[in-house]
Amino acid sequence: MIHIEDEIFIKKKFDFEKLKEFGFSFENNIYVYTEDFLDANFKAIIEISDVLTGKVIDNLSDEEYMPLRIESYDGEYVCKVREAYKSILKRIADACCTDVFFASEQANRIANLIHETYGVKPDFPWNDDNGVFRHLDTRKWFSLIMYIKRDALLKDGNSAMVNVMNLKTEQQYDVDGIYPAFHMNHKYWISLILDDTLSDTLIMELVSKSYNLTKKKRRR
Numbered sequence: 693m694i695h696i697e698d699e700i701f702i703k704k705k706f707d708f709e710k711l712k713e714f715g716f717s718f719e720n721n722i723y724v725y726t727e728d729f730l731d732a733n734f735k736a737i738i739e740i741s742d743v744l745t746g747k748v749i750d751n752l753s754d755e756e757y758m759p760l761r762i763e764s765y766d767g768e769y770v771c772k773v774r775e776a777y778k779s780i781l782k783r784i785a786d787a788c789c790t791d792v793f794f795a796s797e798q799a800n801r802i803a804n805l806i807h808e809t810y811g812v813k814p815d816f817p818w819n820d821d822n823g824v825f826r827h828l829d830t831r832k833w834f835s836l837i838m839y840i841k842r843d844a845l846l847k848d849g850n851s852a853m854v855n856v857m858n859l860k861t862e863q864q865y866d867v868d869g870i871y872p873a874f875h876m877n878h879k880y881w882i883s884l885i886l887d888d889t890l891s892d893t894l895i896m897e898l899v900s901k902s903y904n905l906t907k908k909k910r911r912r
Contacts, residue, residue, distance in 0.1 A: 694761050696774070697746045698853075700781040702821065702839075704789035705800070706740060711788050716740070725784070729776050736780050748777050793823055798886040798895075799837055799855035805896055806835070810903060827907055834906040835859055835899060837886070838874065845874045845883055855886040857895070859902035870898075 708723065716723040716738075723740040734757060735749040750757045759765040760774055792800045793814055806825055807813050814823030814837065821839035826832060836858040842850040858873050861882045869889035873881035884890055884898065 694763050696778060697744050700785050701744055702795050703792050704785050705792045706789055714784060714787050727780055734773060736777055794837055794855050795839055796855040796886050798888050801892055802895055806899060830908050832906050834903045845871060857884045857886055859898050860905045
């Protein structure tokens with residue numbers, strides 16, 4: 693299944709006033725936008741509440757055009773519909789969104805708090821959605837925020853994508869939301885799921901510990 697909307701909006705934050713200016717209506721606490729395209733053969737319906745959802749309707753059959761979502765459907769016509777729909781989504785993103793570092797709201801709040809506290813912004817060494825926070829003097833990592841499937845960390849069969857933060861530690865925690873580190877040494881690192889299970893205050897306390905554990909050691 694192709695999630696075209698995630699591809700376009702993964703690191704975007706909506707300005708709701710700009711949504712209205714663009715042409716979204718506000719109904720039952722949901723922003724809704726519709727647009728016919730490809731000679732009115734298709735209709736895009738975009739809805740934004742806590743999340744963004746979108747679908748494309750075949751106006752002839754008045755049913756959702758599912759080939760749009762199937763990766764193996766790569767014929768010329770399907771690709772034409774897919775690209776036209778992407779074009780609509782990109783116009784919305786350009787007009788109504790600002791860029792953010794990460795997919796989840798909490799990941800972006802924590803990134804802002806780290807910048808306010810330590811003067812550090814994430815860099816993206818792999819040119820993907822995984823951001824590293826480094827000490828300004830040594831360039832040593834004290835945190836890494838990744839975008840992974842929940843199942844990769846918890847092995848719970850849940851394939852939803854989540855932001856996960858790795859931090860250095862001197863102990864492990866038996867707390868919901870804190871786990872042995874994903875892809876790092878379990879003895880020295882932990883992983884936190886940034887989905888508001890943990891408070892920003894607790895996370896920043898753990899960030900502070902990681903920062904101090906990885907900073908340059910002073911000579912006696």
